[in-house]
Amino acid sequence: CDIGSLGCEEKRKLLATIEQAVAFVITMIFQDGSSQLNSEQVLTSSVKGVVVLVKNQTDHPCPPNYFSTDCTWNAANENDKLIYLKTEWSSLWEQEQQAHKKFAWQVLFQMLHCKVPIICFNAKDFLRTLLQVYGNEISWKQVADSVVLDPRIAAWLINPSDTVPSFECLLQKYFEKPFSMGTVNTDTGTFRNASVTLKLFIYLYQYQNLGVNLENLYNVMMDLAHDLQVQGLWKLFCTLELPLIKILAVMETHKIHVNKQELKKTSEILGVNFVLFEKLKLHALCEKVHRTEIQQHVSTSEVVLNKLQDLHPLPKIILEYRQVSRYFSHNVVIKGGVEQYWPLGFSTSAWPPAGLCATHQNPFNLAVQPNIQGISKHPVRITKKQYIKGKEEEIVTISPRTLFVSKKGYTFLAADFSHIELRILADLSSEPELLKLFQEPETTDIFSTLASQWKGIPSEQVKHADREQAKRIVYSVVYGAGKERLADCLGITPLEASQFIESFMQKYKNVHEFTKKTIEQCRNKGNPKSV
Numbered sequence: 001c002d003i004g005s006l007g008c009e010e011k012r013k014l015l016a017t018i019e020q021a022v023a024f025v026i027t028m029i030f031q032d033g034s035s036q037l038n039s040e041q042v043l044t045s046s047v048k049g050v051v052v053l054v055k056n057q058t059d060h061p062c063p064p065n066y067f068s069t070d071c072t073w074n075a076a077n078e079n080d081k082l083i084y085l086k087t088e089w090s091s092l093w094e095q096e097q098q099a100h101k102k103f104a105w106q107v108l109f110q111m112l113h114c115k116v117p118i119i120c121f122n123a124k125d126f127l128r129t130l131l132q133v134y135g136n137e138i139s140w141k142q143v144a145d146s147v148v149l150d151p152r153i154a155a156w157l158i159n160p161s162d163t164v165p166s167f168e169c170l171l172q173k174y175f176e177k178p179f180s181m182g183t184v185n186t187d188t189g190t191f192r193n194a195s196v197t198l199k200l201f202i203y204l205y206q207y208q209n210l211g212v213n214l215e216n217l218y219n220v221m222m223d224l225a226h227d228l229q230v231q232g233l234w235k236l237f238c239t240l241e242l243p244l245i246k247i248l249a250v251m252e253t254h255k256i257h258v259n260k261q262e263l264k265k266t267s268e269i270l271g272v273n274f275v276l277f278e279k280l281k282l283h284a285l286c287e288k289v290h291r292t293e294i295q296q297h298v299s300t301s302e303v304v305l306n307k308l309q310d311l312h313p314l315p316k317i318i319l320e321y322r323q324v325s326r327y328f329s330h331n332v333v334i335k336g337g338v339e340q341y342w343p344l345g346f347s348t349s350a351w352p353p354a355g356l357c358a359t360h361q362n363p364f365n366l367a368v369q370p371n372i373q374g375i376s377k378h379p380v381r382i383t384k385k386q387y388i389k390g391k392e393e394e395i396v397t398i399s400p401r402t403l404f405v406s407k408k409g410y411t412f413l414a415a416d417f418s419h420i421e422l423r424i425l426a427d428l429s430s431e432p433e434l435l436k437l438f439q440e441p442e443t444t445d446i447f448s449t450l451a452s453q454w455k456g457i458p459s460e461q462v463k464h465a466d467r468e469q470a471k472r473i474v475y476s477v478v479y480g481a482g483k484e485r486l487a488d489c490l491g492i493t494p495l496e497a498s499q500f501i502e503s504f505m506q507k508y509k510n511v512h513e514f515t516k517k518t519i520e521q522c523r524n525k526g527n528p529k530s531v
Helices: 008-019 094-113 123-133 140-144 151-158 167-174 196-230 234-253 260-269 302-308 313-330 356-361 420-429 432-439 446-455 464-479 483-490 494-507 509-525
Strands: 023-030 047-055 081-086 118-120 256-258 380-384 394-398
Touching: 008 081, 008 094, 023 123, 023 196, 047 094, 047 123, 047 196, 081 094, 081 196, 094 140, 118 123, 118 196, 123 140, 123 234, 140 234, 151 167, 151 196, 151 234, 167 196, 196 234, 420 432, 420 446, 420 464, 420 509, 432 446, 446 464, 446 494, 464 483, 464 494, 483 494, 494 509
Parallel strands: 023 118
Antiparallel strands: 023 047, 047 081, 380 394
16 A cells, blocks of 8 residues: 555554564665666666565465466465555645655654564665655664665575675575566556546556565565575674664765865876886896786786886886876766766765675775775875976875865764784684783784784884784785785795795794694685684
8 A cells, every 4th residue: 555545544553563563575666667676777766665565474484485476466464564655755735745754754663663674675775765865854773773684685695606696586596487577667647637446456556566576575585594594694694794784874874075175186186197108128127027827918016016116217107197096996086077976065985785794805895986995094195207407306295085074063083993804813723922912901013012022022123124024924824825925015035925924833833723724624625614
């Protein structure tokens, strides 16, 4: 039913039904007629409404091994209800629409307050829309307290190789018969002159297939929940992945203000095209230069360019250009004018619907448009050559973080894990010397203390190079980097890097045993066990 057409008594009964519900299955409807269940949904299409299947039955915790392709939806329980909540309002009949909007909000608030599962495919988008539409009536805390289950995240946990499982794929996997998806045309403007009976018939025809989809979505989620429990992933799903959905939904609604003047100034500085030449043969002047694995072309990696920059000014220019380009391609788009991208003077990031573990594998896949968490705190310094005799070179400094400013009355707070990789390594290996580092409250700089401990020198004699070596060795052990990669990072020979790693392993024997044990586990079982 469309709650906008309900009378007072019917509204009271609906709220009572919601109060007794055991689950809610939700999908958003878009202006183009698609829903969140459509794989070819147009991302730019605005949300028109929300369809909710109110479940009042728990007799079948797992779905049957079949489903009907009959397009007529019949409630599995006569108390189950399919309701439509409109989220887009016109300026006409404002008083009446405000009343409908208030009741729609009352229904949604009660659903969040019930603490029963809210099942939604791409739940983050639904929660974000909820905050955007009802931002004045709902707080982020109410969203954070809700119980949300996302079948897409559950399916990804079970099969991480399928990073973007669609609703159709899940149906094909969990049910025998193929399923044909359709769109829902919610625009009834063509039928304004039709009778009330005809309008009701059209309404029922439009939504009966969507009711079938939501019923199947509920069944799929129950099946996925069973699989997660069997595979020992249910706790991870509930305690790590689901809370992240709500956190990201709230983060996407928070605006970060942009300093337009600073952005225009930076845009003018960077308005230069760099011309790269490929026939300088600089690699012939070096002893050994890395090549690409497949085509064996001379590599233009940062390590190689650092080796070549003393031979010709071009490699240094390329390094500077890449540094600037990386900041602004990952974080800030300035081509085409500032007003085109931030006409209101603020920006909001978006996070793709992937699991938390996937975001740690590739952090640059986390936030996009712009990549806020990837903005470096280190300034970029560019040397501008002067062609007038006697005039000194001009150094231009660009600080990417100055482009973003806090809202009036607010301030930015930066928070990060404290030596998370080293803490995990110490805990998993049970290395007493490493554990001691985190148990001593007077330890302020972990890596300096580690360098002192590793090299057997007093803390006050630890140099920056010693600290950097200790830090890089820890990362090479944690992420499995070899001596070649460590040598490139530290600017030393592979032999020296190998000696560093060996001496580190000799000092921290439990770490060495842990790495050997993990490799052996991979050989025997084909994969390591998750933490």
